Amino acid sequence: MKTIFDKKHISRTTTYLLVIVAYIVLTILQKTGNLGSLFSGLLVPVCCFIVAGIGLNLNVGISGELNLGQAGFMSVGGFTGVIVSGALSTMIPNGIIRLIIVIICGAIVAGIFGYLIGIPVLKLQGDYLAIVTLAFGQIIMSLINNLYIGIDKNGFQVSFINNTLELGEGGRVLLSGPMGANGIDRIATFTAGIILVLVALAIVYNLMYSRNGRAIMATRDNRIAAESIGIHVANTKMLAFVTSASLAGAAGALYGMNFSTLMPLNFDFNSSILILVYVVLGGLGNMKGTIISTAILMVLPELLRSLQNYRMIIYAIILILIMLVSNNATAKEKISGLFKFLKKNKAEGVEANE
Amino acid sequence: MAFLSYLFSGLSLGSVYAIIALGYSMVYGIAKMLNFAHGDVIMIGAYISYFVMASFGLPVYVAVIAAIAVCVILGVTIERFAYKPLRQAPSLAVLITAIGVSYFLQNGAQLLWSSSAKMYPSVFGNGQLHLFDGQLSISYLTIITILVCIFVMVCLSLFINRTKTGSAMRACSEDKGAATLMGINVNRIISITFAIGSGLAAIAAVLFCAQYPAVSPTLGSMPGIKAFTAAVFGGIGSIPGAFLGGLALGIIETLTKAYISTQLSDAIVFAVLIVVLLIKPTGLLGKKIREKV
Numbered sequence: 001m002k003t004i005f006d007k008k009h010i011s012r013t014t015t016y017l018l019v020i021v022a023y024i025v026l027t028i029l030q031k032t033g034n035l036g037s038l039f040s041g042l043l044v045p046v047c048c049f050i051v052a053g054i055g056l057n058l059n060v061g062i063s064g065e066l067n068l069g070q071a072g073f074m075s076v077g078g079f080t081g082v083i084v085s086g087a088l089s090t091m092i093p094n095g096i097i098r099l100i101i102v103i104i105c106g107a108i109v110a111g112i113f114g115y116l117i118g119i120p121v122l123k124l125q126g127d128y129l130a131i132v133t134l135a136f137g138q139i140i141m142s143l144i145n146n147l148y149i150g151i152d153k154n155g156f157q158v159s160f161i162n163n164t165l166e167l168g169e170g171g172r173v174l175l176s177g178p179m180g181a182n183g184i185d186r187i188a189t190f191t192a193g194i195i196l197v198l199v200a201l202a203i204v205y206n207l208m209y210s211r212n213g214r215a216i217m218a219t220r221d222n223r224i225a226a227e228s229i230g231i232h233v234a235n236t237k238m239l240a241f242v243t244s245a246s247l248a249g250a251a252g253a254l255y256g257m258n259f260s261t262l263m264p265l266n267f268d269f270n271s272s273i274l275i276l277v278y279v280v281l282g283g284l285g286n287m288k289g290t291i292i293s294t295a296i297l298m299v300l301p302e303l304l305r306s307l308q309n310y311r312m313i314i315y316a317i318i319l320i321l322i323m324l325v326s327n328n329a330t331a332k333e334k335i336s337g338l339f340k341f342l343k344k345n346k347a348e349g350v351e352a353n354e
Numbered sequence: 355m356a357f358l359s360y361l362f363s364g365l366s367l368g369s370v371y372a373i374i375a376l377g378y379s380m381v382y383g384i385a386k387m388l389n390f391a392h393g394d395v396i397m398i399g400a401y402i403s404y405f406v407m408a409s410f411g412l413p414v415y416v417a418v419i420a421a422i423a424v425c426v427i428l429g430v431t432i433e434r435f436a437y438k439p440l441r442q443a444p445s446l447a448v449l450i451t452a453i454g455v456s457y458f459l460q461n462g463a464q465l466l467w468s469s470s471a472k473m474y475p476s477v478f479g480n481g482q483l484h485l486f487d488g489q490l491s492i493s494y495l496t497i498i499t500i501l502v503c504i505f506v507m508v509c510l511s512l513f514i515n516r517t518k519t520g521s522a523m524r525a526c527s528e529d530k531g532a533a534t535l536m537g538i539n540v541n542r543i544i545s546i547t548f549a550i551g552s553g554l555a556a557i558a559a560v561l562f563c564a565q566y567p568a569v570s571p572t573l574g575s576m577p578g579i580k581a582f583t584a585a586v587f588g589g590i591g592s593i594p595g596a597f598l599g600g601l602a603l604g605i606i607e608t609l610t611k612a613y614i615s616t617q618l619s620d621a622i623v624f625a626v627l628i629v630v631l632l633i634k635p636t637g638l639l640g641k642k643i644r645e646k647v
Contacts, residue, residue, distance in 0.1 A: 060446070066446070066449075120628065120632045123632070123635065124631060124635050128586065128631055128635060128636070128637075130388075131582070131583065131586045131627070131631070132627075132628055132631060134579070134582075134583075135583065135624035135625075135627050135628055136624075136628070138579070138620055138621070138624045139620075139621045139624045139625060142617070142618060142620045142621035142624075143618075143621055145617065146617050146618060269575075269579065273390075273453055276449075276450070276453075277450055277453060280446050280447065280449075280450045281450070284446070309464075309465055310465070312457065312461040312464075313457075313458060313461040313462055313465060315457065315461075316454050316455075316457035316458035316461060317454075317458065319450070319451075319453070319454035319457065320436055320451055320454035320455065320458065323440070323443075323447050323450050323451040323454065324436070324439050324440065324451070326447075327439075327440055327443035327444070327447040328439040328440060328443065329442075330439070
């Protein structure tokens with residue numbers, strides 16, 4: 001019993017509970033029609049970004065490597081998913097089974113890309129690593145922008161740069177360059193999203209509190225000390241990087257299945273940055289924080305919709321203020337001083353009344 | 355001859371990247387932060403120069419001076435209110451704040467000037483210089499851009515290497531603590547760095563818009579990313595490195611567009627970057643710092 005109630009287990013348990021309670025509440029709201037169409041539309045994307053964020057947090061918070069290309073891995077997963085789903089649509093009509101296969105394929109292919117990128121990238125340190133992941137995101141977007149894939153009776157057809165697909169009878173275009181994928185079978189559900197979040201949490205928590213996880217954190221804290229006690233630095237970093245990429249791939253696959261069109265521009269540099277913002281605001285290494293901040297920051301622009309054109313500028317100001325208040329001692333003091341001042345005034349007011 | 359003319363247009367694009375990259379690199383070298391809002395300072399500079407020329411009908415040098423003035427004030431203000439309170443904070447917090455500032459500037463510009471692109475007036479005319487019996491023609495714009503870049507580079511090198519403020523800057527980039535002990539006002543130096551970087555951004559804005567005459571709120575993001583890449587390419591924190599990186603990037607981009615593929619030029623540019631970083635992990639001219647236990 002002791003192990004269940006020690007600090008780290010309580011934190012894990014509350015995170016799982018938080019997700020499950022949120023699921024139950026939101027499902028009830030949705031079923032009773034109390035959730036507007038805008039928010040219903042956000043449910044699956046929020047789950048996707050939470051999963052990608054958990055992956056990135058493993059990379060940035062636990063492993064300590066700044067990654068600016070998480071959307072690139074989502075893109076790989078997303079388009080793999082779209083192609084797999086398109087190819088299997090007649091073979092496996094059951095949406096749930098197909099969705100599971102799609103997500104697994106997305107995760108595997110993104111993981112492979114993560115491994116290939118990781119071999120050279122993890123030799124670099126700090127901001128150089130950041131720029132290579134940024135470059136990777138741009139390269140992926142640029143390549144998918146020029147990729148044309150179709151399918152007919154004879155199998156796949158692939159062409160690059162120019163659309164030279166010559167599909168036979170009954171053939172379908174799965175991917176058409178900058179237009180992306182159209183007419184996707186929308187098989188993603190909120191339940192699937194929540195299950196994916198829970199699976200991602202289980203994977204990351206089990207990794208964090210394992211021997212490998214401790215090795216990852218030791219490498220982050222002091223590379224040389226970790227090496228000297230026999231930790232293979234490159235392998236531990238690779239483990240975190242590939243896991244992070246796979247989670248992003250799975251998230252991207254689910255994201256792709258939620259919309260009828262998916263374009264390469266859906267996963268641009270800005271999306272990578274957005275995921276990073278969610279992770280940093282939620283707290284590095286804190287998965288619960290990532291979940292909460294992703295949910296809040298994705299819903300916030302919708303809540304600010306009544307402010308029309310001003311909403312994004314207010315969003316930016318909120319972002320800057322949060323960073324200033326949470327990282328600057330004087331700003332923190334001023335805020336807490338303000339609260340104290342208000343309390344004192346109240347207390348004095350009460351005294352005066354007496 | 356075709357190759358030479360591509361080379362010149364590559365040099366001219368590279369010069370613009372180099373000027374932006376200089377700003378990035380200086381700020382990184384001294385404040386140790388990736389200033390993601392730099393691209394948006396370029397955008398503001400572009401709008402200011404646009405309004406001075408198109409709305410008031412004033413000549414280009416007035417536009418450049420106005421743009422520099424506004425950008426310098428903007429850069430110093432951003433530094434004062436957004437980055438200075440975070441001097442002691444972890445670098446990721448500063449990075450996110452810079453992203454916040456970038457959103458703020460982009461959306462502010464969209465509110466003020468709408469999101470539709472504005473047509474930038476023709477600045478240096480369409481004149482061309484003909485060489486080799488007219489086989490090679492180079493536009494005056496290309497020549498002016500390259501000359502401005504060389505001028506900026508020379509001035510900056512002289513400033514950094516010959517003046518007192520310049521040596522204070524070098525001291526700050528090496529060791530802030532020791533610089534403070536020597537009586538250098540580090541905060542003032544960082545403000546000056548931001549001022550110079552933003553002024554360079556304004557110059558780059560005018561040159562960039564003269565080449566690609568459409569001004570929109572998202573104008574700064576792509577040259578921003580490219581210049582950041584150029585700064586890393588040449589070795590971030592190094593001023594000759596930023597210059598070299600910018601020129602190399604511009605030439606690679608133009609030549610791939612001309613000979614390989616227009617659509618894939620971005621992919622190729624970034625792939626070259628990855629290859630360079632693999633061979634020289636600190637960039638072309640970056641210093642390798644030995645790690646000691």
